[in-house]
Amino acid sequence: MTAAVTATAIRVSDLNYTYPDGTVALEHVSFEIEKGESVALVGPNGAGKSTLLLHLNGILHSKKSRGAVEILGETVDPKKVHEMPKKIGIVFQDPDDMLFMPLLCDDVAFGPINLGVEKVDVKQRVKDSLERVGLAGYENRVSHHLSGGEKKRAAIATVLSMEPEIIAMDEPTANLDPKSRAELIEILRTLKSEGKTLIIITHDVNAIPELADRVIVLHKTVVADGTTREVFSDTETLLAAGLEVPTIMQFFEVLQAFGYPCNVLPLSIEGAVSNLTQTIENGDGHIHLHIHEHTHIEVDLARSKYQHHHHAARMQDIHSGPGTGAAH
Ligand SMILES: Nc1ncnc2c1ncn2[C@@H]1O[C@H](COP(=O)(O)OP(=O)(O)OP(=O)(O)O)[C@@H](O)[C@H]1O
Ligand SMILES: [Mg+2]
Structure with a gap:
């Protein structure tokens, strides 16, 4: 594999998706994200952001999807969805969609066990991942008894434990109190400084300058794509998409x-x-x-x-x- 191929983390080429009920969610979506980049994905409600995220690991891929998604140089094959978590981890907006085991340690261990990681290593990964999100010692807590902010961090831990190269998160700062929000931003900044590739869907425009080098504005299709400054300077496009600046x-x-x-x-x-x-x-x-x-x-x-x-x-x-x- 040449360096040029491995440098691209995500390549989406002319992706189109219409839900079975006829709702057109994505039209001619194309963009590329390099390894190590940190990208904010913004757009109004219903713009197709979550739909796009579900295409990145092949969860949503049907005869209705046209176009291609490549992750780390390989086209996403819906038949190999189980292999995706090693490459790309996705944190859904609702942590309840990610926490389904009785104890938090089982939720965080679930991914690595499925990837075939050795038992002792799984335990270490669980410990490390919980520590990273500020939930050290929470192993034996009941997942569904955690507070909203704790659940959000726990959901991130379930992805970190799989040690993916790319992490995509759907509105990670939504519903968090100011302290939890600040702590979450810090977690994301650390991941970024470690060279992880990040895609962050957010309506939290004030957090974007701290988190992202680049902003992609999605409104069924990509309506703007540039550095944070470039996109925030494009008043017309932002207004048309119902967005604002910090x-x-x-x-x-x-x-x-x-x-x-x-x-x-x-x-x-x-x-x-x-x-x-x-x-x-x-x-x-x-x-x-x-x-x-x-x-x-x-x-x-x-x-x-x-x-x-x-x-x-x-x-x-x-x-x-x-x-x-x-x-x-
Ligand atoms: N399962 C579904 N069946 C039919 N239409 C759907 C389904 N899920 C989403 N949609 C529609 O697809 C469009 C894109 O939805 P999506 O959830 O991707 O938007 P979003 O950009 O994530 O919005 P938000 O900021 O509100 O989370 C919307 O019009 C939505 O109503
Ligand atoms: Mg969404």
Whole structure:
């Protein structure tokens, strides 16, 4: 195998998928992810993100799927789904879909046992995986009695114990309290620094700059694919997909309206600190802000850019009579 082949972790080529009831979920989806890359997969509800994830390890593959998925240089063969967990581990959004044994140690041991790992090694893997997600000593806890955040970490441990090269997670930070969320982000950063290839589906835009080098926007098909900065700079595409940018970026746009000199908007608090430091150093120890004739209009513009509810409320006025409560 040549280096060029092994460097590609995931290659999706013109993937199309329609559910048996006729719902078109994926259309002409193509992208490549290199080994060691960390990619955020974003898109509105119903965009096909989870459907795409299920194709990566062959769970969802039928006569209705067209196109190809290659993992580590090999085309995913639905007949060999059992071989996939060694290469790619998938953490589903709902941890209850991953925890089904009475004790947590059995859930975390389940994968390696199925891969034929020696018994003593399984025990070590269980211990290591639980430790990595901050659940050291939880071996004999009852899986379904764990709290929501603990379950999420446990679900990740069931994948880590298989030691896959690629890890894909469906909304790992959803429903977590701030401390658990921060700890989870730390787990993901560690995996990234160890060279694992990560795909993270998330609606948590503020977490993306910390987690991902690259962002793919999916809306049935790939509508944007670039560095985190490139994608977050593409306002039109983000708005069309009902998405937004990190709060820090929005705040610095407001600061710009007050005359703050800033060519490159920071994406994270870390970026904001260095940006502010730089500006203060360039300004003899001060930051100069001011209000002029158009400041308020500019502030309003910056603030309303991602206020989707204005748009949504207007659409509702137009479309719905009294008493309709259609969910979408
Ligand atoms: N089993 C199914 N049968 C029929 N349609 C389905 C099925 N599962 C999902 N869909 C539909 O396929 C489309 C894509 O769904 P998917 O779950 O992949 O979206 P998603 O991007 O993960 O959304 P979310 O952000 O809400 O999790 C949606 O229109 C959804 O209603
Ligand atoms: Mg989903």
